[in-house]
Amino acid sequence: xxxxxxxxVAAAADAMRRGDELRQAGRIDQALGQYLAAAAAHxxxxxxxxxxxxRCHEKLANFAEAGRxxxxxxxxxxxxxxxxxxxxxxxxxxxxxxxxxRSIRLAVLGxxxxxxxxxxxxxxxxxxxxxxxxxxxxxxxxxxxILDGGSAxxxxxxxxxxxxxxxxxxxxxxxSSDPAKDVAAELDRWTSLWQALGSRSKARLVQHNxxxxxxxxxxxxxxxxxxxxxxxxxxxxxxxxxAAGNTVSxxxxxxxxxxxxxxxxxxxxxxxxxxxxVSLAAxxxxxxxxxxxxxxxxxxxxxxxxxxxDNTLWGGIIGEDGLAGIKLGNGPDGEAYIAFQEHILRLAxxxxxxxxxxxxxxxxxxxxxxxxxxxxxxxxxxxxFVANWQPKPExxxxxxxxxxxxxxxxxxxxxxxxxxxxxxxxTPEVDVIVLPRDPAxxxxxxxxxxxxxxxxxxxxxxxxxxxxxARAQIAQLQAxxxxxxxxxxSLQMKAVVAPFNxxxxxxxxxxxxxxxxxxxxxxxxxxxxxxxxxxxxxxVHLTMRLSDRFADHGLISVAIAFVxxxxxxxxxxxxxxxxxGRTVEAEMLKHLCMWAAERGCRVLRGTYIPTAKNGMVAEVxxxxxxxQVAHSAGTTIWEYDLGAKGPINNTFIQNGVAGGFTxxxx
Amino acid sequence: xxxxxRLEQVFxxxxxxxxxRLTDQTTAADIPGWDSVAHIxxxxxxxxxFGVQFGSSEFAEMANVGQLVRWLEARR
Numbered sequence: 001x002x003x004x005x006x007x008x009v010a011a012a013a014d015a016m017r018r019g020d021e022l023r024q025a026g027r028i029d030q031a032l033g034q035y036l037a038a039a040a041a042h043x044x045x046x047x048x049x050x051x052x053x054x055r056c057h058e059k060l061a062n063f064a065e066a067g068r069x070x071x072x073x074x075x076x077x078x079x080x081x082x083x084x085x086x087x088x089x090x091x092x093x094x095x096x097x098x099x100x101x102r103s104i105r106l107a108v109l110g111x112x113x114x115x116x117x118x119x120x121x122x123x124x125x126x127x128x129x130x131x132x133x134x135x136x137x138x139x140x141x142x143x144x145x146i147l148d149g150g151s152a153x154x155x156x157x158x159x160x161x162x163x164x165x166x167x168x169x170x171x172x173x174x175x176s177s178d179p180a181k182d183v184a185a186e187l188d189r190w191t192s193l194w195q196a197l198g199s200r201s202k203a204r205l206v207q208h209n210x211x212x213x214x215x216x217x218x219x220x221x222x223x224x225x226x227x228x229x230x231x232x233x234x235x236x237x238x239x240x241x242x243a244a245g246n247t248v249s250x251x252x253x254x255x256x257x258x259x260x261x262x263x264x265x266x267x268x269x270x271x272x273x274x275x276x277x278v279s280l281a282a283x284x285x286x287x288x289x290x291x292x293x294x295x296x297x298x299x300x301x302x303x304x305x306x307x308x309x310d311n312t313l314w315g316g317i318i319g320e321d322g323l324a325g326i327k328l329g330n331g332p333d334g335e336a337y338i339a340f341q342e343h344i345l346r347l348a349x350x351x352x353x354x355x356x357x358x359x360x361x362x363x364x365x366x367x368x369x370x371x372x373x374x375x376x377x378x379x380x381x382x383x384x385f386v387a388n389w390q391p392k393p394e395x396x397x398x399x400x401x402x403x404x405x406x407x408x409x410x411x412x413x414x415x416x417x418x419x420x421x422x423x424x425x426x427t428p429e430v431d432v433i434v435l436p437r438d439p440a441x442x443x444x445x446x447x448x449x450x451x452x453x454x455x456x457x458x459x460x461x462x463x464x465x466x467x468x469x470a471r472a473q474i475a476q477l478q479a480x481x482x483x484x485x486x487x488x489x490s491l492q493m494k495a496v497v498a499p500f501n502x503x504x505x506x507x508x509x510x511x512x513x514x515x516x517x518x519x520x521x522x523x524x525x526x527x528x529x530x531x532x533x534x535x536x537x538x539x540v541h542l543t544m545r546l547s548d549r550f551a552d553h554g555l556i557s558v559a560i561a562f563v564x565x566x567x568x569x570x571x572x573x574x575x576x577x578x579x580x581g582r583t584v585e586a587e588m589l590k591h592l593c594m595w596a597a598e599r600g601c602r603v604l605r606g607t608y609i610p611t612a613k614n615g616m617v618a619e620v621x622x623x624x625x626x627x628q629v630a631h632s633a634g635t636t637i638w639e640y641d642l643g644a645k646g647p648i649n650n651t652f653i654q655n656g657v658a659g660g661f662t663x664x665x666x
Numbered sequence: 667x668x669x670x671x672r673l674e675q676v677f678x679x680x681x682x683x684x685x686x687r688l689t690d691q692t693t694a695a696d697i698p699g700w701d702s703v704a705h706i707x708x709x710x711x712x713x714x715x716f717g718v719q720f721g722s723s724e725f726a727e728m729a730n731v732g733q734l735v736r737w738l739e740a741r742r
Contacts, residue, residue: 081715280710
């Protein structure tokens with residue numbers, strides 16, 4: 001019955017129909033072949049097709065593929081029914097053959113029916129590599145769960161608690177004669193819950209803030225009437241954000257509801273039938289964003305945006321159209337490319353590293369940055385600039401190597417579907433953003449990518465581009481130095497080593513959460529745990545800031561050690577990959593030796609726990625004179641006898657005035 | 667695709683089971699796992715698939731699949 005189809009879309013539809021017939025006839029493997037042929041015609045295959053493929057794979061016991069295609073189904077969009085169908089496949093098979101990046105225990109406590117949200121949240125977390133064991137609180141029992149220290153929620157032992165609440169739960173009157181007092185009282189009701197949870201659990205709290213309803217009896221007057229409920233609810237969202245600081249994460253439901261449309265966010269019928277305060281149409285979006293916030297708290301955000309140039313940052317092809325011929329700044333397309341560049345710069349300002357990967361002559365590509373008056377992004381904003389004729393997957397590997405970050409930290413944006421396909425196939429670790437045809441839609445496409453979500457904003461984030469550029473300059477200096485010692489000295493490094501303090505805790509938590517390579521034990525302590533270490537008299541906790549003649553690298557190393565009788569036992573020692581290979585590790589060991597002596601310890605003990613990424617530090621203790629005293633299953637324990645060997649020293653780094661051993665402990 | 671076939675696809679997605687076959691006589695009692703949550707998910711799935719909106723109590727009051735099909739056909 002099939003006709004010879006020449007149009008690939010029609011051919012795909014034919015293949016899908018044949019697949020359906022074969023599946024109904026029970027010929028699953030042949031059906032799968034047809035479905036896969038149909039999927040090959042699409043860059044992002046439609047959700048229904050992905051689900052059919054996933055189910056065929058499941059029937060054929062290809063469980064890893066079943067999980068992969070179920071996740072592909074949700075990549076096609078935020079359609080609730082698709083998510084509902086994908087959920088059981090994802091739950092059973094997403095981590096059938098690949099290990100999750102992280103495993104967490106998650107409690108979802110709600111003021112409305114959260115069954116659907118829980119299911120979607122598990123799927124959204126799996127999509128970003130997080131396996132979640134989930135406890136769902138009873139309907140509306142979130143206060144009891146938190147305030148009763150013996151509740152089943154505490155028994156479950158969550159790492160994260162999501163407070164999925166809605167504006168109907170706000171105890172704010174329609175009209176208040178003392179709005180400041182009413183808002184303060186309501187804020188206190190929520191922050192007391194946060195404190196109660198914090199005093200009984202180390203879990204990170206993720207609070208949904210309050211989506212204001214579309215309907216507003218006060219009308220526009222509410223916008224200038226501080227005593228009206230809408231005004232107070234908006235005020236409460238702001239105050240809640242201020243109170244949250246770095247201790248509580250917030251999912252901005254008010255923004256999400258506005259983005260989706262408030263009339264879609266809340267559907268009165270579903271509220272009346274089954275107490276859905278977030279309509280099912282909005283649940284996938286809410287789940288995706290909640291998962292992104294949790295992933296950011298886990299340190300899983302991506303670090304670097306790699307940009308194509310022609311038809312991505314400007315319209316046209318510089319090598320053919322020339323500087324005067326490309327579209328940038330004039331006319332609607334030119335304006336759209338400028339808007340895209342400005343959005344990219346805003347990402348850079350919050351700490352995303354920018355790189356360029358373009359098929360061009362290097363000089364042609366650079367000329368646009370140097371000479372085009374409308375260019376918003378400058379060469380100084382780019383940490384790594386690669387314009388050549390090599391395959392892009394190869395160049396992406398080079399960019400990752402030069403910046404000393406993993407391929408799984410890269411996000412690639414390119415208008416060309418062929419390049420995107422090559423990158424997906426050859427370097428699957430890289431996330432690929434699909435740009436639509438119209439440059440006016442580029443900003444929305446990039447903004448819809450959620451793994452640049454970050455859980456704190458630190459001084460280091462603001463200075464990141466400069467630091468990564470400095471790294472490239474240092475690579476050049478190294479090449480021209482006579483000896484490695486000359487090179488170290490020529491860097492004119494200065495370190496400030498100091499105990500933890502409140503200001504640094506978010507940055508410390510960020511490093512603990514995401515450092516993979518120079519990380520001896522990869523223990524992912526939460527911000528709360530770090531705060532407790534800082535208060536523990538048996539704990540030696542150190543941060544190091546480093547600067548050199550090129551840049552201030554900010555806070556780049558963390559060590560946590562515990563005094564156990566006459567041993568100082570290093571629980572955690574990590575260093576940002578930006579400063580590897582310049583004796584910074586010796587500097588930290590020097591300070592640990594000083595602290596050991598100060599605390600009356602005879603021995604410094606270190607542990608190395610191997611992971612897929614920290615092979616580079618397997619021998620670091622041995623290199624500095626530690627002796628291996630025990631090993632099991634790849635983990636090695638090392639000891640350094642301070643009495644016999646004397647303290648470890650490093651002469652290449654000067655100690656800054658404010659830091660070092662003399663600094664008072666916080 | 668007929669209304670009944672499209673409905674079957676919605677049921678497959680909601681119940682995660684592509685073996686489900688519907689007839690005019692099918693009721694909630696015939697489908698394992700048809701609880702209050704599945705009921706809501708089904709209502710939403712049907713609304714999306716057919717671009718319709720049920721009144722708050724309309725869907726719950728349908729006696730069987732046949733009545734649902736006739737309701738949907740009247741709105742094509």
